[in-house]
Amino acid sequence: MELRTVLVVGTGLIGTSTALALRRHGVRVLLADRDAGAVRLARELGAGEEWTPEAPPEEGVDLAVIAVPPAFVASELLELQRHDAARCYTDVASVKAEPIHRARQLGCDLASYVASHPLAGRERSGPGAAREDLFLGRPWALCPTEEAGPEARAAVLRLVELCGANPVEVDAAEHDRAVAVVSHAPHVTASAVAARLADTTDVALGLAGQGVRDVTRIAGSDPGLWLGILSGNAAPVAEVLEAVARDLNEAAGALRALAGGDGAAMQDITQLLKRGVVGHDRIPGKHGGPASAYAVVQVVIGDRPGQLARLFQVCDEVGVNVEDVRLEHAPGLPLGIAELSVQPDAAVSLVEALRDRGWQLP
Numbered sequence: 001m002e003l004r005t006v007l008v009v010g011t012g013l014i015g016t017s018t019a020l021a022l023r024r025h026g027v028r029v030l031l032a033d034r035d036a037g038a039v040r041l042a043r044e045l046g047a048g049e050e051w052t053p054e055a056p057p058e059e060g061v062d063l064a065v066i067a068v069p070p071a072f073v074a075s076e077l078l079e080l081q082r083h084d085a086a087r088c089y090t091d092v093a094s095v096k097a098e099p100i101h102r103a104r105q106l107g108c109d110l111a112s113y114v115a116s117h118p119l120a121g122r123e124r125s126g127p128g129a130a131r132e133d134l135f136l137g138r139p140w141a142l143c144p145t146e147e148a149g150p151e152a153r154a155a156v157l158r159l160v161e162l163c164g165a166n167p168v169e170v171d172a173a174e175h176d177r178a179v180a181v182v183s184h185a186p187h188v189t190a191s192a193v194a195a196r197l198a199d200t201t202d203v204a205l206g207l208a209g210q211g212v213r214d215v216t217r218i219a220g221s222d223p224g225l226w227l228g229i230l231s232g233n234a235a236p237v238a239e240v241l242e243a244v245a246r247d248l249n250e251a252a253g254a255l256r257a258l259a260g261g262d263g264a265a266m267q268d269i270t271q272l273l274k275r276g277v278v279g280h281d282r283i284p285g286k287h288g289g290p291a292s293a294y295a296v297v298q299v300v301i302g303d304r305p306g307q308l309a310r311l312f313q314v315c316d317e318v319g320v321n322v323e324d325v326r327l328e329h330a331p332g333l334p335l336g337i338a339e340l341s342v343q344p345d346a347a348v349s350l351v352e353a354l355r356d357r358g359w360q361l362p
């Protein structure tokens, strides 16, 4: 099914990112938000034109994408359907069972609605944080109810395709249990670790490395939005957090025993660390495929303009594809380390090429 005109309601991070991706494919995008400033900024970023409900487009709207906090999805759907705003509807909320249940309670038309959720985002909110490539290669869950009609299914599938994401059809309750493990409980855990830093000493913060930055990145997200996400998926998230808390309690108990001279407690800690490695290795890699063991080439780079561009130029010259890149800054020094993830069989030639050209590899 072709999407000619799409209405995006909620022009924050996800709504504006969706709109930008659609604009790139020439789709006409209409923008709405209860915050006029958010629509204005999204429009200035090239995400589309302002929606004027009194003057709907002649061709009609093929799909309305509801990109507002989970608690407002069902009421927004009802309101849009009452005004016959579009032929088909979807939402992008991070929880699925509760908004669908509420939509059913409110008497929304479920034939023209397929709930969905892109598994991609950022720790920043609002249209200013939007990126047209946010969804590239990412999973995008579709949770059609049994009432969902073929036209709505096709429209939402096309949306996912145009955003460059991978559609994954899953039952709403199963979706919510899954994201409790892979997104919602990790978020709370990140917040708990980050909360330890709120009143720690400047000396400790001065010693912070990449590990703590990685583990706490998502803790910088909007608390209001996350309160809505967590309360919409409360029981499944609580269950995962209880399991995490059991592991943490056992680790603390074992470390107390170790501190008291009980060397046997090392076993318990090793077991948890090993289970952690197993879990980490199961996270799928780029494009949702199995995690690939890339080789990591570390290069010292000066904190000057153009250094990364020069580094990529060398990769290009020797025909090495950079699968991922990470920058680690040396606190207080005008240099850092770039970590280039490459296919293992490309690492040796890249290392040689970099050394030949005078780059410093630690």
Ligand SMILES: NC(=O)C1=CN([C@@H]2O[C@H](COP(=O)(O)OP(=O)(O)OC[C@H]3O[C@@H](n4cnc5c(N)ncnc54)[C@H](O)[C@@H]3O)[C@@H](O)[C@H]2O)C=CC1
Pocket: 009, 010, 011, 012, 013, 014, 015, 032, 033, 034, 035, 038, 067, 068, 069, 070, 072, 076, 092, 093, 094, 095, 117, 118, 119, 120, 121, 122, 123, 124, 125, 126, 127, 222, 225, 229
């Ligand atoms: N932040 C993330 O990384 C991800 C968020 N999501 C989901 O996407 C949805 C939007 O989240 P973000 O874009 O991150 O939030 P955001 O805070 O960047 O944008 C939400 C926008 O919705 C508007 N809004 C709120 N209620 C409204 C209403 N009743 N009618 C019209 N506009 C309304 C707000 O003014 C705001 O501009 C949420 O349901 C969230 O669970 C999904 C995937 C990732």
Ligand SMILES: O=C(O)C(=O)Cc1ccc(O)cc1
Pocket: 093, 094, 118, 119, 120, 121, 122, 123, 183, 218
């Ligand atoms: O920032 C990240 O890496 C995320 O994973 C963000 C995210 C937040 C909420 C979602 O429902 C999906 C993804």
